[in-house]
Amino acid sequence: MRVEDVDGMRVATFGSGPRVIIAVHGITASLMAWRAVARQLPEGWSLVAMDLRGRGHSAGLPGPYGLPRHAEDVLRVADHAGAGADAVLTGHSMGAYVAALAAAERDFSRVVLVDGGLPLPLPEGVDADAAMAAVLGPALARLRQTFPSAEAYVDFFRAHPAFAGNWSADVEEYARYDLTGPRDALRSRAAGEAVREDGRWMLLESDRIAAALATIKAPLSLLRAPRGLLDQEVGMLPDELAASWTARLPGLADEVVPDCNHYTILFDERCARTVADRLTSGR
Template identity: 40%
Template sequence: MPARYRRTSVPVEGGDLAVGVWEPDGDAVGEALLIHGVTSSHLAWAHIAALLPGMRLVAPDLRGRGGSREVAGPAGMAAHAADMVAVLDAFAMDAPLVVGHSMGGFVAVVLADAAPDRVGRLLLLDGGLPLGVPAGLTPEDLVATVLGPTAARLSMTFADTAAYLDFWRAHPAFARDWTPELEDYFAYDLVESGSGLRPATTYETTAEDTVDLHTGAALRVALDHLRVPTTLLTAPRGLLDEAPGLYAAERLEELLRLYPSVAHREVPDVNHYTLVMSPRGAEEVAPDLLAAAGARSEEGAGR
């Protein structure tokens, strides 16, 4: 049964959050809230959604991104978590599986602490546990260290959509994985800027979230309180398709010792982006997502 895709909006403090929804025509076999990364949008989930036509998948654009770029007010993990509660309310989602990619994983962890009765399970995709970043960096250096060229492009202007697609075609992360879904995803990212186009996410929003994620208290407190069944999937390569990925082996071992309740699996032959935004990555992740949502449904039925 193919999934139907639509876009809607949910009121939050400061404006309306854009939300993409994939849902079957009949009864859903499960549901999940999908939270994207720091400069991304809900269309990052298109490949995974295509493999889960029987599920209801609710995927917001975080404030400051995509169709939610004009939502006013501060960002940060706590603000995003509050927005996610509003989305759960709007769709009458009762403690579903929450899936977070990259920064979305950190938002998911903070959400599980802020509203523990609203989250059934967590599936973290290359995010959610602290990265190994040197202490004492300035905000600018922190953003550059964590995001590198991903942050630099936020200040760039492109003549047209084709020029932006050419920029990403040359990116090493997508050398083997260019798809029509990616073209839709990148085109959706663009907004008018003078005589050209620029990414919807601003550098200022990215910096605010990146600094809060690494230096704020919300994530550390949330991890100390983590009680929700949690699985972490990691990619062996990073944002530029380099090895190691965001979680080098020694760092990951340390984190799994600190948080022994977190189950872990490395997804082979993907990078930080293609873990989610490629057919290969989606084929690996979709069964984990379906299994986690099914586990949640069985737990709910047993209560």
Template identity: 45%
Template sequence: MSRYRTAEVPVAGGDLHVGIWEPENGTADAAPAVLMIHGVTASHLSWPLVADRLPFARVIAPDLRGRGRSNELTGSAGLDAHARDLVAVLDALGIDRAVVVGHSMGAFVALVLGERYPERVSRLVLVDGGLPLDVPDELSADEVIRLVLGPTAERLAMRFASVEAYLDFWRAHPAFTRDWTPALEAYFAYDLVGEEPELRPATRYATLEEDSMDQNTGTAIAEALARLRHPTALLTAERGLLDQLPALYAADRLPDLLSAHPGITHVAVSDVNHYTIVLSERGADAVADVVRDQLALASAAVLS
């Protein structure tokens, strides 16, 4: 029997679509819980490879509002809204506390969740996200958003005649030339909504813009990092979004970033980029190893 199922959780403005991997043995109530939060234009299908490596855990991964099958939700977005949605998911599934794992934008959401609802989080795992990005200081807020969203906005405006045409678009992307798999095809195919020949990416641009404005120009992230309430691990990818150097967190910036946040432990993950740190076998191995360690530490803390 498959561990995987989906559920719809009522939140403000509609239902949030949630992927759930139940533990292979034992009952869900007795299993440790892991809440996984995807990136800015991703979905819960960012996480199957990592979930497969945690067969003893209950893994919960929603499509954030404005993405995936949660893309029709109405109302405001932003980091606080996502945090409230995630608490609603935990409540609906009867989960008191979880190890929270966030990739890319999901890492920033994880920090805000931990700040706003500290009792619902045991430990944090930030995957190539969460710490301040390297954005030129002289740019205005609008310029920052244009810099961050430019290529993504172009893709969200595109239309595709077929699923295969969308897969061809991503096959040509330098981040995936070494790591094309059936699981990756399923991830990208899930991203499409609409009908042929007018298929389009599921992410709503207005939601994306609202989230990016909050993440890049708001105060929530700085406040969460200044008052970091939970043991936190950061994993960084060796290469960036286009499989290039420097990475999102360049090696020459990391020492200063980490010294500014001494409560964060760091794991550098080699031979992966910003995407394949979760969407490849070797990336999933590294992430799952850290999550497994964090679950063990959370369990030991409860027993002590």
């Protein structure tokens, strides 16, 4: 992994192949979310991932936040990486929505949305903050917590329902990368203000997300996890939601990656191998 800063944004390149994938992480995540997928790439490929503004080692970058701002940052990183029209763009969770906005502005060889990217209907009478709390649960809770040691933070992740029985060295490194603060009051690097602003935008700007999806010229595919953020039986993007969008966008290829949840679609070795294959084979 080669790490550099691009206009204050932390960027990592996994691999050294000439074919480039630009990868965007989720709402409280970091570039380390892509490490397991990058390791599964065939020879000749490299994956470029960034810590989005307000996350990871880009946490100090100022707002305003919002998904269009992240899309601008993604395209700037793509320029820096020399990613032309033959590059692949992908995003996971919130990163899939960012990828959709970026792909509406520039051509890529294909765009792969990983368990995200489809507008999520906001239930009538429910405000955006309440909807975020219901969907993100422990991910939001950890932003308000401090931890006495790195081991305590790792244990917090171990107890997460998504990782019970699915622990790996990649998940542990992902957790440790996210830590900052004094030794006895460690906390997540993700800025609460950024997460709240981005979450509201994602829930309140469904029309803009839909317009972006309709504008994308590149082959567009969706990889879905059958289980949710807390490993519940219904995924973040249920079958009926996906079906409504494949009907609306005939070019959208929808695939469920079996036996994974919203997080392990990137971290489980078998699931990560499937994601890497779809990124590089065009299937």
